[in-house]
Amino acid sequence: MEIISTGVAGTMESSDIIVRIEPKDTEGIELTLESAVMQQYGKQIKKVIVETLEGLGVTRAYVDAVDKGALDCTVAARTLAAAYRGAQSTDFVWDGGAEK
Amino acid sequence: MIDFDSIPRIKEVSACHGVYDANNCERKNVDRFDDRQKHSVKVLPSIEEAVRRSGLKDGMTVSFHHHFRNGDYIVNMVMDVIAKMGIKNLTVAASSLTDCHWPLIEHIKNGVITHIETSGLRGKLAEAVSHGLMDFPVIFRSHGGRAAAIESGELHIDVAFLGAPSCDPYGNANGYNRDSEEGSCCGSLGYAKLDALYADQCVIITDHLVSFPNTPFGIPESQVEYVVVVDNIGDPKGIMSGATRFTKNPKELLIANYATKAIEASGYFEDNFSMQMGSGGASLAVARFLRERMIEKDIKCRFALGGITGQIVQMHEEGLVKKILDVQSFDLIAANSLKNNRFHQQIDASYYASYANSGAAVSQLDFVILSALEVDTDFNVNVMTGSDGVIRGAVGGHPDAAAGASMTVVVCPLLRGRIPTICSHVNTICTPGRTVDVVVTDQGIAVNPLRPELYERFAAAGLPVTTIEKLHERAEKIAGIPAPIEYTDRIVGVLMYRDNTVLDVIRQVKD
Numbered sequence: 001m002e003i004i005s006t007g008v009a010g011t012m013e014s015s016d017i018i019v020r021i022e023p024k025d026t027e028g029i030e031l032t033l034e035s036a037v038m039q040q041y042g043k044q045i046k047k048v049i050v051e052t053l054e055g056l057g058v059t060r061a062y063v064d065a066v067d068k069g070a071l072d073c074t075v076a077a078r079t080l081a082a083a084y085r086g087a088q089s090t091d092f093v094w095d096g097g098a099e100k
Numbered sequence: 101m102i103d104f105d106s107i108p109r110i111k112e113v114s115a116c117h118g119v120y121d122a123n124n125c126e127r128k129n130v131d132r133f134d135d136r137q138k139h140s141v142k143v144l145p146s147i148e149e150a151v152r153r154s155g156l157k158d159g160m161t162v163s164f165h166h167h168f169r170n171g172d173y174i175v176n177m178v179m180d181v182i183a184k185m186g187i188k189n190l191t192v193a194a195s196s197l198t199d200c201h202w203p204l205i206e207h208i209k210n211g212v213i214t215h216i217e218t219s220g221l222r223g224k225l226a227e228a229v230s231h232g233l234m235d236f237p238v239i240f241r242s243h244g245g246r247a248a249a250i251e252s253g254e255l256h257i258d259v260a261f262l263g264a265p266s267c268d269p270y271g272n273a274n275g276y277n278r279d280s281e282e283g284s285c286c287g288s289l290g291y292a293k294l295d296a297l298y299a300d301q302c303v304i305i306t307d308h309l310v311s312f313p314n315t316p317f318g319i320p321e322s323q324v325e326y327v328v329v330v331d332n333i334g335d336p337k338g339i340m341s342g343a344t345r346f347t348k349n350p351k352e353l354l355i356a357n358y359a360t361k362a363i364e365a366s367g368y369f370e371d372n373f374s375m376q377m378g379s380g381g382a383s384l385a386v387a388r389f390l391r392e393r394m395i396e397k398d399i400k401c402r403f404a405l406g407g408i409t410g411q412i413v414q415m416h417e418e419g420l421v422k423k424i425l426d427v428q429s430f431d432l433i434a435a436n437s438l439k440n441n442r443f444h445q446q447i448d449a450s451y452y453a454s455y456a457n458s459g460a461a462v463s464q465l466d467f468v469i470l471s472a473l474e475v476d477t478d479f480n481v482n483v484m485t486g487s488d489g490v491i492r493g494a495v496g497g498h499p500d501a502a503a504g505a506s507m508t509v510v511v512c513p514l515l516r517g518r519i520p521t522i523c524s525h526v527n528t529i530c531t532p533g534r535t536v537d538v539v540v541t542d543q544g545i546a547v548n549p550l551r552p553e554l555y556e557r558f559a560a561a562g563l564p565v566t567t568i569e570k571l572h573e574r575a576e577k578i579a580g581i582p583a584p585i586e587y588t589d590r591i592v593g594v595l596m597y598r599d600n601t602v603l604d605v606i607r608q609v610k611d
Binding site: 014015036037039040041042043044068069070071072 | 487488517518519578579580582583585586
């Protein structure tokens with residue numbers, strides 16, 4: 001999947017995460033994360049974001065996420081939504097279809 | 101003429117100061133009472149003068165109370181004066197400290213304060229301490245532990261500086277004012293009462309000097325050396341909230357619903373029972389639900405103890421709670437009830453919770469509802485350090501009430517945001533697990549294996565009982581396993597149990 005514009009998903013509410021994804025010219029995912037639970041779950045949140053993008057075949061993107069204590073399922077869902085929006089794709093199948 | 105020495109055994113008589121001598125007596129004061137009290141020698145023009153007259157010197161201990169909560173001006177006001185006078189190396193033994201006391205950081209850096217004893221720390225001061233501000237670890241004591249330490253003389257207070265919303269020229273002080281509705285109001289002066297009684301020198305600081313006698317009083321004039329009048333003792337909004345609001349949070353209501361049913365099934369909800377409730381959302385909801393059960397079953401409560409809220413007052417005024425023992429009034433309704441209700445009694449910290457006091461009210465409790473930041477699988481409770489390991493709380497009367505009550509119920513959500521409340525090891529043990537009987541969460545009730553009969557009763561009542569291990573597993577299944585907090589080896593705080601033995605230590609967090 002190619003990120004061709006800015007895609008945003010999520011909110012700043014507690015237990016949510018806001019994920020912003022932008023196009024990048026070079027290979028690699030550059031991720032910045034700010035989290036209310038950085039010390040306890042920072043690594044885990046980064047891992048979920050990166051793995052979700054890898055699952056979509058996104059290899060080039062800037063990702064900026066602000067987390068307010070979201071669970072892993074929320075982190076994955078917001079990342080997926082942001083990526084599809086950034087790729088301007090409506091090619092998704094919900095209920096786990098996109099994760100295949 | 102009396103021949104003193106001819107009186108048999110007169111030298112063995114105590115308190116006999118020789119022969120009466122009219123020339124040696126002071127002249128009678130013949131001013132009108134109202135003029136006379138205006139010249140009370142106890143009233144001093146400034147805090148500086150009170151500090152000077154108190155004889156405060158380098159290395160001594162000063163004390164404060166925390167009845168003004170986050171609206172307190174007294175601690176900062178007094179410590180600023182002491183710092184300007186050049187006195188150093190002091191111990192501050194406050195009943196508790198909170199967010200508004202961050203200016204103490206400068207006094208610590210400048211060597212004015214070298215040691216702190218308190219029930220709690222919050223805000224910038226707590227963060228600074230957690231990051232290694234002080235060489236001498238902060239000593240955290242429960243309200244009962246502090247009371248016992250003061251009574252035994254082990255915690256010796258040289259000078260107590262106690263703010264009071266009303267005081268007369270001779271030092272009769274109270275947490276409210278019967279002469280007018282103006283000014284601030286904090287209700288009970290429970291924690292200050294003991295300081296006044298045991299301090300070598302007691303200075304009352306007030307913004308409301310009233311005519312003698314300021315009855316009823318929380319602190320009697322016999323325990324007060326000096327009175328200082330200032331413009332403001334605190335911010336009324338920070339001292340007191342109006343009525344504590346009833347929670348609409350569905351998770352808290354669910355927890356309260358379970359806790360109420362557990363109390364009903366416990367065997368302790370019988371006529372003439374006794375209880376203590378916290379001021380947290382779930383605790384307040386339990387009070388409201390219990391009220392309905394009491395009316396339904398025609399059960400009365402003999403006494404309610406501790407920090408008192410409007411909810412308890414309402415039950416008292418309806419005749420459901422016969423007596424209130426109030427060490428700290430949590431809202432204006434409670435403060436006004438203390439002022440107006442005959443059987444709403446102000447009590448001191450020792451009466452409330454001292455382990456050395458065989459009649460301490462906590463030891464007469466059927467049940468207590470307490471909150472927790474963390475509970476571990478050994479039922480230990482943390483109310484002191486946050487999930488980042490930084491100090492942000494207060495021990496309060498938590499371990500005292502837990503040890504005293506026949507059934508200690510801890511109410512907490514399974515998760516706060518993503519952070520599990522039920523964990524494998526609490527960051528800081530404030531209340532040991534052996535004194536915690538029941539943990540009520542939104543996702544089930546765990547009973548301490550030391551209390552199998554409670555488990556049986558809850559199960560028979562159809563309550564969602566489970567084990568603490570299962571609650572822990574469930575929390576980590578939802579949120580994931582949190583990475584451990586990183587500390588250095590340096591100890592910045594010591595948790596004293598209520599018998600003043602070391603229960604746990606707090607270490608400096610890594611930057």
